[in-house]
Amino acid sequence: MTSRTPARLFSRLTPSTERTLADVLRTERAGGILLLIGTAAALIFANSPLSDAYTHLSEITIGPHALHLDLTVADWAKDGLLAIFFFVIGLELKREIVAGELRKPATAVVPIVAAIGGMAVPALLYVGVNTFFDGGSLDGWAVPTATDIAFAIAVLAVVGKWLPNALRAFLLTLAVVDDLLAIIIIAVFFSNDLHFEWLGASLACIVIFGLLLRKGWNSPWLLFPIAFASWALMHASGVHATIAGVALGLMVPAVARKGERTSLAEHWEHVWRPVSAAVAVPVFAFFAAGVAIDAEALSTVAGDPVAHGVIAGLVIGKPLGIVLATWLVATFTNAKLDRGLSWLDVTGMGMLAGIGFTVSLLIGELAFTDPDRVEAVKLAVLFASVLSAVLGAALLFFRDRFYRKLYERRSTPVPLPSNRMAKPHDLAKSVGVDPDEVGVEEGGEETSPH
Known part of the structure; x- marks a missing residue:
């Protein structure tokens, strides 16, 4: 298992x-x-x-x-x-x-x-x-x-x-x-003194804004007045x-x-x-x-x-x-x-x-x-x-x-014994860093902090 x-x-x-x-x-x-x-x-x-x-x-x-x-x-x-x-x-x-x-x-x-x-x-x-x-x-x-x-x-x-x-x-x-x-x-x-009629009108403008974007109508001359109206109506609503x-x-x-x-x-x-x-x-x-x-x-x-x-x-x-x-x-x-x-x-x-x-x-x-x-x-x-x-x-x-x-320690080349391959776990030990702190498991890959 x-x-x-x-x-x-x-x-x-x-x-x-x-x-x-x-x-x-x-x-x-x-x-x-x-x-x-x-x-x-x-x-x-x-x-x-x-x-x-x-x-x-x-x-x-x-x-x-x-x-x-x-x-x-x-x-x-x-x-x-x-x-x-x-x-x-x-x-x-x-x-x-x-x-x-x-x-x-x-x-x-x-x-x-x-x-x-x-x-x-x-x-x-x-x-x-x-x-x-x-x-x-x-x-x-x-x-x-x-x-x-x-x-x-x-x-x-x-x-x-x-x-x-x-x-x-x-x-x-x-x-x-x-x-x-x-x-x-x-x-x-x-929010205080809520006026639901203005809030509803603001939400309607926001929905229209979203529908126009979904249709691909991205002109600022069209969208900005609707956005400003939604803001003004929201302000008037008390929210x-x-x-x-x-x-x-x-x-x-x-x-x-x-x-x-x-x-x-x-x-x-x-x-x-x-x-x-x-x-x-x-x-x-x-x-x-x-x-x-x-x-x-x-x-x-x-x-x-x-x-x-x-x-x-x-x-x-x-x-x-x-x-x-x-x-x-x-x-x-x-x-x-x-x-x-x-x-x-x-x-x-x-x-x-x-x-x-x-x-x-x-x-x-x-x-x-x-x-x-x-x-x-x-x-x-x-x-x-x-x-x-x-x-x-x-x-x-x-x-x-x-x-x-x-990072500086890990970037410094360190010679290792010729009879073994240079692995991240060995490299970490050789520079005096705890392999678990660096993020290296024995036989595994190294995890960079960046």
Whole structure:
């Protein structure tokens, strides 16, 4: 009776995921830098003599009153530009579901379970903190559940040159699932005064958008007005308008037609990702992250259970939930970590997932109406995201050095006795590396960390 070979967590990538990973690493690195610049600019403006001008700019109202589109500049950034960001997320989801890591249950279960754990534990920590201390509020339970893929990938690109690509793909896929769950949370828990007639009209536009794409009608002059109408109607319905962006992305075909080299979803993701990373998210950060940092604000954060819950959820809850969920999959299913990987790698990725920022700031603004509490939540998200980035970068930098030394050792020719053939297992021993750590079985093949 033959034994069943255990599945290896983070071992191989599908071709679609490899292309997605390359696209993300190419554009999100620059996007993360621009996001950081937008955040720094917001903090500088909000804490300088230009703070009044910054506030005035944010509150300028633009747009027609029809469908409640007379919005402030800050609201246009939050509800309008972020729809582009969520549209790209929709395209990513469609590709991952049809041709990527989420296509097969065996590979999809790990990031899905990890994302659920990485959202449930932070929410529980937040609820625990705000239940135990007086003055807390359970309204912000969803704030620490989100992961900012742009910041996380940017940090990973700086410190993780030698890390296995499968770990990078794990972070990407986990963040995509995390975004999907955050979208569901926004749609279910942060929609108010629902107008089902406008919601129905928006859904009708989204369906028409999808049908036209299936017929091969890809003209932007036809599709853009329908997409904008679906967004405007979704905004008028009381459901957060960014949900329309996700729904539109999910309507785009993710399988290449006859005569096409790539699917329309892959092509549009390549086109719109730079717009999202370089324009939509940094501009949103500029208007969302502008919070005054002074003694009074820091005192408020220090004494606010909501801020404590957000920080605990992102810094502690995220890595704890992701590692615990992944450990449960590895323990109770026929799946093991790939040879050469350690739980330190997974922990480092979990720490980077604690960079909540973009979606956390959005949920914070949706969850609270008190301006002082919104400011406290923003400061807490900023502090927790920076701390998570520093901790995750430090651990992954240490692991990156390990993988670099491992690669250099394996790349150095080592003479072996002439009476035996040079096998990977012998080569590993000859350079002083544990064969099991490298991923080599005696008489077997070598598994590269890349």
